[in-house]
Amino acid sequence: MRSSTFFIAFLCALFVVATAGAESPNAKTLLEDAKRNFQPIVAPSAVGDPMAAARVELGRRLFFENRVSMDGNVSCAHCHLPEKQASDGLPKAIGVFGKENPRNAPSIFNAALNFKQHWRGDRESLEDQAEKSLLGPASFGNPDQTTAMGKLKAIPAYAGAFAKAFPDDKYPI
Numbered sequence: 001m002r003s004s005t006f007f008i009a010f011l012c013a014l015f016v017v018a019t020a021g022a023e024s025p026n027a028k029t030l031l032e033d034a035k036r037n038f039q040p041i042v043a044p045s046a047v048g049d050p051m052a053a054a055r056v057e058l059g060r061r062l063f064f065e066n067r068v069s070m071d072g073n074v075s076c077a078h079c080h081l082p083e084k085q086a087s088d089g090l091p092k093a094i095g096v097f098g099k100e101n102p103r104n105a106p107s108i109f110n111a112a113l114n115f116k117q118h119w120r121g122d123r124e125s126l127e128d129q130a131e132k133s134l135l136g137p138a139s140f141g142n143p144d145q146t147t148a149m150g151k152l153k154a155i156p157a158y159a160g161a162f163a164k165a166f167p168d169d170k171y172p173i
Helices: 002-020 029-036 052-063 128-135 145-153 155-167
Strands: none
Touching: 002 128, 052 155
16 A cells, blocks of 8 residues: 555656646746737727717617616616626526516627627627517517607607717618
8 A cells, every 4th residue: 555655656746847847838928829819809999980979878878768668667777787797697687577587688798799699699780689679578578669669759858869879860760
């Protein structure tokens, strides 16, 4: 028994001595490798877009707007809380009328950079995700796009905000 313990200890010591001289990468080498392999992600730029500020403000207002949901209590921020890294921290999100969603609310930070949206990956763009979220039976609960847009159009303050953000659109909402 003693000889097997000694033999294992000897092998461990031999391994440590053999690898001690192996060259390990230093911080500079690791940083150079990382820069070569991982390029910065560049978001679509709004630089030079005169409507950018109006669109950002409209988006902020819409994100916190609960009157578009069927029960008047759910907004995007209901499940994507800024203070919880744009999620809600729950195992399953709670939507209109207290209905439990089949999945949790994923963080939406940098969602514009995702090549697919939603847990199922069935949303082609961030715009598609925003539109279809209004129709989810357990999220906003609207039965169709007409109902959702009717609710939005019924809020007087949005007509001017959409017109300012999208001045070239004949029907901005």
